[in-house]
Amino acid sequence: MQLPVVRRTVTASAAVGLVSTATVVVQAVALAHLLAGAMPGAHPGDRLTAFVALGAAAAVRGLAALVGETLAHLGATKAKADLRAQLVGAALARAPSGDAGGPGDLATVAGRGLDALDVYIGRCLPDLVLAVVAPLALAVAVGVLDWISGVIVVTAIVLFPVFGALVGRASLALAGNRWRQVEGLGRHITDVFEGLPILRAFDRTAEQRRRIETAGEALREASLSTLRTAFLSALVLDTLASVSVALLAVPLGLRLLNGTVGLPAALAVLIVAPEVFLPLRRASAEFHESTEGLAALGQAMALIGPGDPSGVGRAPRGERRLREIPDPVRVPVELRAVRFEVTGRHDPILDGADLTIAPGETVVVVGPNGTGKSTVAALLLGFVQPSRGAVTVGGVDLADLDPASWRERVTYLPERPALLGRTLAENLRLADPEASEEALVAALVAAGAPDLAGDLPSGLATRLGAGGRPVSSGELQRIALARTLLRRGSLYVLDEPTVHLDAATEATVVTGLRRVLEGRSAFIVTHRPAVADLADRVVRLSGGRFVPAELLAPNGTAGTSPEPAAAGAGAGQ
């Protein structure tokens, strides 16, 4: 675990625990002294000193508890925060390549899942350390008071982790199961909830309610039977702890009879005895909870993962990537015999796909869904890498370019654009942080959304999306388009730019696009004739390859002629 804060927390807790343990011994000896002094025929002794010792022990123990608990909680919080940041960072890096899992999953792990770490790092780990340190220290103290009792305590202490490990291992496996079961049911229920509108429309909620009921009942049964096993470890350890007290008390009693041990020592041993096992019992009781924490940690680690498939975060070690990025306005962008596979699909999405986007050329790709059009967009952005072949810019492999620098040259409109739950202005400035308000409004107008800034209650400062004003899919698309228009790129990768738009808006948008695409290279995925009209060349994907397409030619401009491209290239040089 790369969390130094955890080590610090654990060390501090151990130190504090030792101090606390010492006070236990002081307290026990003082108590034993007072009690033994009250026995028939015994001398009361110095009671005042004993009470002072008790008071001092109370104060020191209290202070130790304050320091220990505070440190443990702070440590847990810091560890969680570190992990969360790593999680989000890693997920962000992976998201474009599409293997980051659902946002819901991530939110679950980063939120509730890691909260299980509170108990694990804040309580279980320190207690685990205490469970090792405190009993041994106390065993020494007991041994000093009475060596035979010391031997018994040490034996019990040794047996404890052996039993704990044996029973605990079994319960760990089962808890892993339980976590998965809970997750499974959670997914099922989420699924039903997500579909609730449809269920309601078809009046099928009653059945789904019954399914949730049945699933919940099944989970209850399964959980209980798991708990029956999981709690066995607690049973064994609890019993071992209390039996140890009995095992100490009985021989002490018998030895007191024949006078081989003194009463003060015997009493002190008996008072200390439960304290020996308290940290052990607590640690084992938390073991069950800590398994959830560990499982969450495991999940988090799996999500954070070792590598960085898209190269978004940092460049792979030992590899220098070019920061001098060839400009697509001057050089062609090519797909050379690209093959791309996804797991779970039999045929590769792309297989031997060749495409050249000449400088300044607008290539439109059409064809049914699922033929790999969006994959090509992701390849061009460097979100994913081809399994064979290469994407090149002016002959340089994209994999050799610094991804962030390359993306500065690219303007991308994804298939399903999204908004941050922030203001309209902030959302637009994603594309260009320095854009003036006038520029933002101009972009909205060009994107067919002149009303958007004006109609919103607080204009550009209106908060959108989650927690703000709901946004329809048409508005979302137009905001995304405004982003696209704000950002000057050399290569435009637009995935379904006019989906969700009515014909009038689409016409406005196409006009805006025609203007910005002038002299730039573009790769546009679309189904709309009006957008295809922007093309210098129309292609379609068939069997994982690009083939020329002749369709959607309402005014006869589309075709396979490369002339406009040549013109664009000329302008670029």
Next chain:
Amino acid sequence: MTPASGRGGGSGAGGAVRVGSMRSLGLAPRRLTRASVSGTIGAASGIGLLATSGWLITRAAGRPPVFVLSVAIGLVQAFAVARGIARYFERLGVHDVSLDLLGRLRLRLFDTLEPLVPGGLGPTGSGEVLSGFVSDAEIIAKAFAKRVTTAIDLVASIVLGTAVALVVEPGVGVVLLAGAVAMTVVALVAARLGRAGAEREAAARAELADSVIDTMRVARELVAFGREDLVTARLAEIRRRSNSGAARRAFATGIGRAGATFTATAALAAVVATGIAAHDAGHVSGVMLAVEVFVALAVYDQCAVLPLVLADSAAGRSAAHRLWALGALPAPVVEPDLDAGPPDGAAEIAFDGVRVTHDGTVALDELSLRLPPGKRVALVGRSASGKTSALYALLHFVPCAAGRASIGGVDVARITRAGIARHIGWVDDVTHVFATNLGDNLRIADTEATEASCVAALAAVGLAAWFASLPEGLSTRLGAGGRPMSAGERQRLGLARALLAGGDTLALDEPTAHIDPTSSADVLDELVGATGSKTVLVISHEPGLDRLVDEIVTLEGGRVVDRQATRRDPAAGRPPGAAGCSSDH
């Protein structure tokens, strides 16, 4: 016509109980009693173990005959074993109670959410938010289990310990009780101190979850635009806020534990002092003094756990806040208990001066529209022009603020959900595919649909080839963890569902918005072909609508701005299976 038959805990006016409070959930008394009895036996054994051991040792110091000790020796061993076993059954019992509670809480949650979607939850109604509610229920149940266990142990220990101490020496008993009460009070006060911090922390965490979801949705853009720094900054801010809350909570927990530890030892000293005074006054023997002290040790050990448990329960409290708040949201519509709807079969659909308001603003106004059986009307207009509001009003998801929507002359407000479902098949613009097999996904529309009719419905929406490619046919698992589907396939599945429902009216909310536009016109054609004589109300931007419908109504700003009667092309409906041909316009 069967008015709302077979509906268990639906959203009928007199029906479901919504989430409201812990108390309203009730507990399984028998399960709770079982857990309490086990817990009490465990607490008694713990006290008995220490008290008997103390007696054994101090008595042995007086060197009595061995047989005097033998009973005590037996008791010590018995208590030792009994305690572990009793605790085991207590734990199981309490978890049984809490899991049972969780089951009921989930169902309440379901009943609470049902009338709120779509239309009643506002913009927060996403799946992630909904699943957040489910995990809240789990947190509540877990916190509950912990609290109940602690309460049982604490009360049993204090009551039993005080009783023993009182019997032995009343003065000591009173001091012991006072000490236990003091420890409890200290723990409660400390917990209160920490609550504010915990709330801040919880708020930051909720924001974190939102932020994570938000980030993941926009991840592609952020990376493409090179703006990952936005996320880092936001995380840092949330982290700062969360940390200040956590620091406060940590300190409060520390104070609580310190106070409890200090109070425990101080109380113990008080017990000893009182006991020694009583002993010196000749009220209690040295042996029984030792017993009193060991009883006090056992009780105070139990009290020392309280601050820890209280610190943990903060999460449960904030989860409860969220759920109970949800329960207070008003349902947009009240569904009638009795179905006044028209008999099955073709019925006229009508809007008469319908107004729909949303958060105080008028989303749709003065919509009057008549769809006699077989008529097809398209609603067109820009986003937020009121098209979907019209559909929701007809489906009775949202109420009419003025005017009425009716089926066969009956106000939809007087028709049950089942009644509306029998008449109108609804297709949303994004079809939810359940994580179950294809057949079950289709049979949501009609539980009794035969395999043949399922296959026919799939064919009608152009999914014949897709279906043929499925190795497991209708048993193919879809949705999360199942076979991936493209947006187009999902929508087609939604259309197939609506057809399968068998109503005589279809309400289609941009059904082809996400379908490959080269074939979306064909799909719409096919739908029309498959609907035959059915009434259709469709929101769409599809070119060529004029060939498919009888009237095109254009909305803007919630009002009708244009009505255009069109001439439907009788040949427009294509036979199923024609999808995939290239578009011709």
